Amino acid sequence: MKSFLILVVEDDAPVRTLITTTLKARDYRYITAGNGEAAVMQAASYAPDMILLDLGLPDLDGVEVIRRIRAWSNVPIIVISARSEDSDKIDALDEGADDYLVKPFSVDELLARLRVTQRRLALMQGQQSAVFENGDLKIDYAMRRAWLKEEELHLTPIEYKLLCVLAQNVGKVLTHKYITQHVWGSSWEHDTGSLRVYMATLRRKLDAGAGQSFIQTHIGVGYRMLRMDPEHSEP
């Protein structure tokens, strides 16, 4: 099997070097692009397994790069944003980015995000079944029932839907907008307050039985269901 190929899109040469040096040390293969147009072309020509995309590019907006690539590809995209580009980060996730890193980031953070995305890819490839399992959590989509440590969870229809949206995207950060649209439909008023309430109840039911936290909050962004893997647990 060929090794994992990562497209690194970054116009800032020192940051690009930091990333590629890190990747090289871990035996990842990579290609680079210094602007948005080149990124779209590289993505089309080389079909990378993952893209690390800086949002502040000299030509195209990073969000536009995602939109163009998403027109034909589901390749995982991790966006890299400066703190001043906070709303861009949310737009990027809404357009289909999978995860994000905020500058300045450490080599360890970069590697952690890469591992999470790689695991999610492997999981997606291996999981088209009607039963979802994650640690002690089990969902039977056909029966529309969920269990924690073999104990059935008593969920309202909204809580069940929320759980399914999170489970179907396990490991991925979902924005408030993405979640509300998938639970309530796109006509629903984007209401973070009520989402927070439902999420709190769901989380209480899950965490009480599990003694561990399944749902991670990204303040101002959204939520992520963590992949519960005893061998590689990490935030």
Ligand code: CA
């Ligand atoms: Ca930049």
